[in-house]
Amino acid sequence: MRVVKIIAVGIIGFFLGYSLWRFDHDGYSQKWERLPTPPQDVSELIPTGEPPLFIKSSDGNTYYLSYQYNEGWLQESVPEELINPFEVTKPCDFSFPEFSRFSNAPENVRDCVQEKTMYADGYIKHAFVVDSDGNLWEWHHTISPEDLTPMFCLPSSGLLIGLLVGFAFASMNNVKEKA
Numbered sequence: 129m130r131v132v133k134i135i136a137v138g139i140i141g142f143f144l145g146y147s148l149w150r151f152d153h154d155g156y157s158q159k160w161e162r163l164p165t166p167p168q169d170v171s172e173l174i175p176t177g178e179p180p181l182f183i184k185s186s187d188g189n190t191y192y193l194s195y196q197y198n199e200g201w202l203q204e205s206v207p208e209e210l211i212n213p214f215e216v217t218k219p220c221d222f223s224f225p226e227f228s229r230f231s232n233a234p235e236n237v238r239d240c241v242q243e244k245t246m247y248a249d250g251y252i253k254h255a256f257v258v259d260s261d262g263n264l265w266e267w268h269h270t271i272s273p274e275d276l277t278p279m280f281c282l283p284s285s286g287l288l289i290g291l292l293v294g295f296a297f298a299s300m301n302n303v304k305e306k307a
Contacts, residue, residue, distance in 0.1 A: 130301070134294035141290020142283050149282040155225040155253060155269035160232050163264040166191060166201050170258045173241040174206055177214030181256055181266070182206050217242040226255045226267040233267075236260035249273050 151157060168185030176182055182192045191201045220227070220240035227233045239258040244251055250272035257265040 130298040134291060134298050137294030137297065138287050138291035141293065142287035144290075145283040145286020148286070149278050151230075152278065153271070155267075156228050156230045158226070158231065158267055158269045160226075160234060160257075160265045160267045163193060163266050164200055165262075166264060167203075169262055170239065170264060173218075173239055173256050173258065175214070175216045175218065175241050175243050176206065177210050177212055177216075177243055177245045181254075181264075183264070212245050212247060214243055214245040220255060220257075224255075226253070226269075231267065233257075234259040234263070234265045238262075247272075 163181075166183055166185060168187050168189070168191075170183045171186050172184040174182040174184060174190065182190055184190050189203050190206055191203050194200065194202050217224075218241045220237070220242050224242065225231070226242070234257050236259050237257050238260050241256050243254045243256075245254070250270065252271075253269045255267040257267075259265065
């Protein structure tokens with residue numbers, strides 16, 4: 129009976145480690161960031177599959193957000209040719225991890241777009257939101273081969289810790305029975 133308890137606690141530890149890995153792998157641990165205010169009110173979010181984000185403003189011009197040298201919003205037309213394949217969800221699916229109760233998702237969403245850009249060794253998920261106040265928000269999560277280490281380590285560590293805890297409980301019960 130003692131071996132069954134040890135194995136049961138080990139399996140519980142394994143599933144806790146696996147759940148922790150899935151929580152991070154699916155993007156529940158990522159937070160939303162507020163982007164700099166665009167030069168004009170945003171009338172449309174234009175998905176391109178990769179940063180930078182393009183927007184169409186109320187004056188009809190298109191802008192993109194340049195992070196290089198803190199340049200901010202620059203006026204430019206949307207590129208004709210896009211390099212990597214991508215999927216777009218518009219309007220957004222609010223059941224996805226980026227809108228979970230664990231993230232600081234913006235409230236009162238006026239416009240939203242989700243993108244998933246494919247690469248040879250993984251993908252990047254982006255979500256962009258314009259809230260009712262006209263603020264622009266970004267959420268992103270990367271899946272790459274670097275995720276293999278936590279995929280094996282977290283469940284294995286949970287199993288090991290669970291087995292050790294189970295063994296410790298079984299040993300304590302054994303000492304109590306002898307006394």
